[in-house]
Amino acid sequence: MQTTLQALKNQFTVQWEKQQRADLHQVGLPREQTLAALTWLKEHTPFVQLTHMSVVDWIEEDQFQITYLLMNPRSYDLLMVCTRIARSGATMESVHKLWPQAVTYEQEMNEMFGVEFPGSPRQGESFILEGWEDIPPMRRDFDTVQFVLDHIPDRPGRLSINTREFIGRKVGEKRLLHD
Amino acid sequence: MSLAIKIAWSLLNVLVAIAYGLVTYGVVRKTMARIQGRIGPPIYQPFIDLGKVIFLRTATSHGVMFFLGPIFRFVGGVGLFLVLPVIVGVPALENFSFNGDLLLAMYFMFFGSLGMALGAAEGGHPHSPIGIGRGLSQMTSFELPFGLAVVALISVGGSFSVTEIVQRQQELGGVLGWNLFQQPFAAAAAFLALLGMNMYPPFNIVGAPQEIPVGPPTEYNAVFQSLMMSGRSIFAIAKTVMFMDLFLGGATSIPEAFLKTFCIYMWTVFVGAVFPRFRTEQSIRFFLGWPTLAGVVAVLLPLF
Amino acid sequence: MSNKPDLLHGVPEIPAGSVPHANGCDQSCFLGERPDPLSYKEAIQTVKNWFRANSLWVIAYGTGCGSIELRPLGTARFDMERFGIAMRPTPRQSNVLIISGYLSIKSLKRVIRVYEQMPSPKWVVGLGSCTINGGMYWDSYATMKVLDLYLPVDVYIAGCMPRPEALIGGFKELMRMIKNGETKGYIDYIERLDWYRENQKQIIKDWDLPDYSW
Numbered sequence: 001m002q003t004t005l006q007a008l009k010n011q012f013t014v015q016w017e018k019q020q021r022a023d024l025h026q027v028g029l030p031r032e033q034t035l036a037a038l039t040w041l042k043e044h045t046p047f048v049q050l051t052h053m054s055v056v057d058w059i060e061e062d063q064f065q066i067t068y069l070l071m072n073p074r075s076y077d078l079l080m081v082c083t084r085i086a087r088s089g090a091t092m093e094s095v096h097k098l099w100p101q102a103v104t105y106e107q108e109m110n111e112m113f114g115v116e117f118p119g120s121p122r123q124g125e126s127f128i129l130e131g132w133e134d135i136p137p138m139r140r141d142f143d144t145v146q147f148v149l150d151h152i153p154d155r156p157g158r159l160s161i162n163t164r165e166f167i168g169r170k171v172g173e174k175r176l177l178h179d
Numbered sequence: 180m181s182l183a184i185k186i187a188w189s190l191l192n193v194l195v196a197i198a199y200g201l202v203t204y205g206v207v208r209k210t211m212a213r214i215q216g217r218i219g220p221p222i223y224q225p226f227i228d229l230g231k232v233i234f235l236r237t238a239t240s241h242g243v244m245f246f247l248g249p250i251f252r253f254v255g256g257v258g259l260f261l262v263l264p265v266i267v268g269v270p271a272l273e274n275f276s277f278n279g280d281l282l283l284a285m286y287f288m289f290f291g292s293l294g295m296a297l298g299a300a301e302g303g304h305p306h307s308p309i310g311i312g313r314g315l316s317q318m319t320s321f322e323l324p325f326g327l328a329v330v331a332l333i334s335v336g337g338s339f340s341v342t343e344i345v346q347r348q349q350e351l352g353g354v355l356g357w358n359l360f361q362q363p364f365a366a367a368a369a370f371l372a373l374l375g376m377n378m379y380p381p382f383n384i385v386g387a388p389q390e391i392p393v394g395p396p397t398e399y400n401a402v403f404q405s406l407m408m409s410g411r412s413i414f415a416i417a418k419t420v421m422f423m424d425l426f427l428g429g430a431t432s433i434p435e436a437f438l439k440t441f442c443i444y445m446w447t448v449f450v451g452a453v454f455p456r457f458r459t460e461q462s463i464r465f466f467l468g469w470p471t472l473a474g475v476v477a478v479l480l481p482l483f
Numbered sequence: 484m485s486n487k488p489d490l491l492h493g494v495p496e497i498p499a500g501s502v503p504h505a506n507g508c509d510q511s512c513f514l515g516e517r518p519d520p521l522s523y524k525e526a527i528q529t530v531k532n533w534f535r536a537n538s539l540w541v542i543a544y545g546t547g548c549g550s551i552e553l554r555p556l557g558t559a560r561f562d563m564e565r566f567g568i569a570m571r572p573t574p575r576q577s578n579v580l581i582i583s584g585y586l587s588i589k590s591l592k593r594v595i596r597v598y599e600q601m602p603s604p605k606w607v608v609g610l611g612s613c614t615i616n617g618g619m620y621w622d623s624y625a626t627m628k629v630l631d632l633y634l635p636v637d638v639y640i641a642g643c644m645p646r647p648e649a650l651i652g653g654f655k656e657l658m659r660m661i662k663n664g665e666t667k668g669y670i671d672y673i674e675r676l677d678w679y680r681e682n683q684k685q686i687i688k689d690w691d692l693p694d695y696s697w
């Protein structure tokens with residue numbers, strides 16, 4: 001793990017670095033170097049397996065963070081490679097040439113966040129949402145509750161309770177009983 | 180005995196065989212449930228299912244062959260049953276057995292499945308051909324040991340007639356006169372092949388419900404399904420009657436016939452209750468292994 | 484029965500000339516005329532309904548988390564087979580469709596196809612609060628909230644998630660309804676097909692199903 005990290009720092013500009021757990025390290029890379037770094041990691045280090053890919057919406061900074069979770073299948077160490085891209089017109093290089101399973105992740109990220117992966121097959125095909133017309137639903141500026149109230153019929157008479165208050169009251173009652 | 184009375188008796192036999200097959204199936208479901216520690220359905224559950232299925236309305240149509248598939252299967256079962264003597268010496272229970280009926284019986288065993296294959300393929304469901312392919316390849320492989328066993332019986336007995344084979348066993352007398360003990364290799368081959376014929380667990384990949392929704396009968400419902408259910412029950416009974424005639428010395432009374440067929444059927448059930456499922460190539464390899472070897476030995480042994 | 488008057492609900496009035504019986508059945512149960520003998524058609528219908536109620540075949544299709552509770556029903560502890568309930572893998576051979584929890588709009592399309600392919604009579608069981616009013620997923624952009632707008636539901640089983648006992652209770656209720664001939668959902672679906680279609684098209688945006696999936 002440490003040797004890989006050191007080599008990574010020597011070769012690429014690692015913007016920031018964080019140790020989450022003993023077996024989980026997080027590194028931030030600039031967007032231009034990400035694909036090269038991933039290729040290098042797969043070819044020259046034991047981190048050969050792509051376990052997960054995800055997007056986080058940093059709406060305040062007008063950025064998306066794309067995370068690649070790599071695993072060393074011998075020692076089960078995990079390495080998280082993070083990169084930030086601009087939020088408007090978000091595009092990212094596809095890694096499906098390195099890991100074929102990335103196609104499905106990229107299809108889903110394209111549908112749920114609107115991030116484009118040019119060159120990746122099945123971009124733009126519907127994955128879970130069929131016939132979606134609104135903005136991608138996982139973006140934080142998408143108002144889920146308003147969408148549901150507008151589009152999905154409801155059964156009248158549904159009660160909503162403030163969970164915190166309700167449970168607090170229950171717990172209070174119980175305390176009283178026990179005291 | 181006039182032909183009309185003979186036909187009436189045979190019809191009655193067929194009906195009794197269907198009912199008996201359904202009861203047997205109920206007993207099997209109950210047995211399986213008890214083995215798994217459950218209470219299980221009542222023994223008459225197959226009758227309820229059959230009744231329910233008959234009362235269903237259907238609106239599917241996939242062409243003539245689709246309709247004919249279950250009918251072929253049913254006819255295959257009835258035909259097999261009709262050429263076998265249930266009790267030799269009692270004309271009412273001899274059905275239409277004649278010299279050389281063993282060949283016709285072997286033919287009928289294939290007939291139903293082939294008809295079913297043609298019909299199910301017309302259903303158009305993509306999983307049906309997969310089930311059919313598995314079923315036919317498995318069938319071809321268990322026909323080999325079974326065919327060898329029958330050839331051994333024919334060459335020793337010198338007759339193609341089931342009636343004569345039964346009489347020969349009964350003349351030898353006693354339990355030891357049965358072909359089960361007279362020709363143990365042929366019996367071993369045939370009884371192992373029976374495991375495949377009845378399609379209980381080690382060899383039930385044909386209708387694997389989780390991967391190819393029940394295989395060939397996927398598209399059949401309502402009356403077609405009821406035909407298939409009754410066809411399957413009479414087919415199972417006809418097969419056990421055949422094995423009783425060939426290897427267990429036939430029967431001399433009705434209770435004896437019931438007891439013997441029930442035991443033969445339960446042999447496959449008990450094996451099935453404790454085994455996981457084979458894949459197609461595994462089951463083919465199994466049938467072409469020891470069972471076929473036993474069959475070859477059974478054919479060659481009388482030569483020495 | 485206690486002799487204390489029930490103050491909460493008041494004392495029930497006893498109509499004059501009848502002797503109340505423990506089961507709430509009065510004299511006429513014993514002395515009055517017998518109910519009319521069933522007519523021929525009704526008798527046939529009763530027999531059919533009895534067969535149907537005692538052999539429910541459920542299509543093995545789970546949509547939400549509630550389908551986890553369907554699996555224990557087949558095991559030794561709950562054993563639904565003793566009621567004649569069996570799982571069938573194909574819609575052509577099943578009579579009961581269980582919507583087991585939240586139903587995403589993508590699956591709703593498939594469920595409509597499956598439902599229309601089943602031979603009638605057929606019944607729908609809604610399992611879990613998600614099918615009743617959206618439950619925990621009431622504010623999800625991808626699930627429907629009221630099942631009976633899209634399919635004719637015969638029995639709802641409430642709970643999140645309902646225990647297998649509740650499921651068996653629901654099945655027994657369905658069996659009782661079938662025996663009494665109270666289930667008209669599949670007829671309703673045909674008669675008001677336009678209404679159901681309208682609701683279905685309202686939330687399925689890319690409607691590409693045939694007019695009716697035979």
Ligand code: SF4
Pocket residue numbers: 547548549583584585610611612613614618619620642643644645
């Ligand atoms: S009712 Fe509860 S258990 Fe059932 S699907 Fe909805 S959230 Fe899941």
